[in-house]
Amino acid sequence: MQLNKKLLSDLFGYFMRGLLLVAPFALTIYIISLALNFIDGLIGIKIPGLGIAILLTSITFLGYLGSTLLVRSVFDLTENLITKLPFISTIYYSLKELTSAFVGDKKKFDKPVLVIMNKEAQLHKLGFVTQKDLKTMNLPGSIAVYVPHSYNFSGDLFILPKEAVSPVDIASTEVMKFIVSGGVAGLQRPEEQDVREATL
Numbered sequence: 001m002q003l004n005k006k007l008l009s010d011l012f013g014y015f016m017r018g019l020l021l022v023a024p025f026a027l028t029i030y031i032i033s034l035a036l037n038f039i040d041g042l043i044g045i046k047i048p049g050l051g052i053a054i055l056l057t058s059i060t061f062l063g064y065l066g067s068t069l070l071v072r073s074v075f076d077l078t079e080n081l082i083t084k085l086p087f088i089s090t091i092y093y094s095l096k097e098l099t100s101a102f103v104g105d106k107k108k109f110d111k112p113v114l115v116i117m118n119k120e121a122q123l124h125k126l127g128f129v130t131q132k133d134l135k136t137m138n139l140p141g142s143i144a145v146y147v148p149h150s151y152n153f154s155g156d157l158f159i160l161p162k163e164a165v166s167p168v169d170i171a172s173t174e175v176m177k178f179i180v181s182g183g184v185a186g187l188q189r190p191e192e193q194d195v196r197e198a199t200l
Contacts, residue, residue, distance in 0.1 A: 112175035113165040115145055115158065126179050127158070127165075128172065134159065148179050 036051040043050065083089050111129040131144035143162055148155035168175060 109146075109176065110172045112168040112170060112172050113145060114168055115147065115160065116164045116166075126168065126175055127155075128175075129165070130157070148176065150179060 035055055039051040039054050040046070043054070082092050109128045109130075113127055113129055115125045115127050117123040117125050125147050127145040127147035129143055130146045134140070134142045134144060137159075139159060141161055142159050143165065145158045145160065145165060146155055147158060
C-alpha cells in the first residue's frame with residue numbers, strides 16, 4: 001500500500017513537472033494560432049503570411065496608441081480594475097513583469113556578468129543582473145543574478161555580493177545565445193560584430 005502511494009505521488013510529480021514544461025509552449029502556440037485564425041477569418045482571403053503580418057502591424061499600432069495620453073489613461077484604468085480580481089491579477093502581473101524583463105524601459109536581461117563561483121578553481125558562470133538593490137531583504141551590498149540553463153527555459157537565481165561579479169563587455173543577446181546553446185554558439189564582442197556586419 002505504501003509503495004502504491006509513493007508510486008502515485010511520483011507519477012503525479014512527474015505529470016506536474018511535464019505540465020509545467022509543456023503548458024507554456026502549448027498555450028503560446030494555441031494563442032498565436034487562435035489569433036491568426038481569427039484574423040484570417042476576418043479577412044476572408046487565404047494568403048500565406050498575411051495573418052501574421054496583420055497581427056504584427058496591429059501590435060505595433062497598439063504600442064503606438066499606448067504611448068498617447070488618452071489611451072494610456074484608459075489602459076491604466078483597466079489595469080486598476082484587474083488589480084481587484086485576485087487570481088487574474090496574479091497571472092496578469094506575472095506575465096507583465098516577465099514581458100517587461102525582455103522588452104521596454106524596465107529590461108532586466110541587459111546586464112550580463114561573470115559570476116565567481118569558486119575563486120581557487122577559477123570556476124565562473126555567466127548570468128544577468130536582475131536586481132541591484134536587495135535592501136528589502138536585509139541584504140545591502142548584494143545583488144540578484146539570474147543564470148539560465150543550457151538547452152532549457154529555466155535557470156538559477158543567485159544572491160551574492162557585488163564584488164563576486166564582473167561586467168561582460170558583450171551584447172546581452174550574444175551572452176544569452178552562448179548560455180542557452182551550452183557554449184556551442186560563439187561569443188562576439190561589439191567591435192567583432194561590427195566588423196562581421198561590415199564585411200557582409
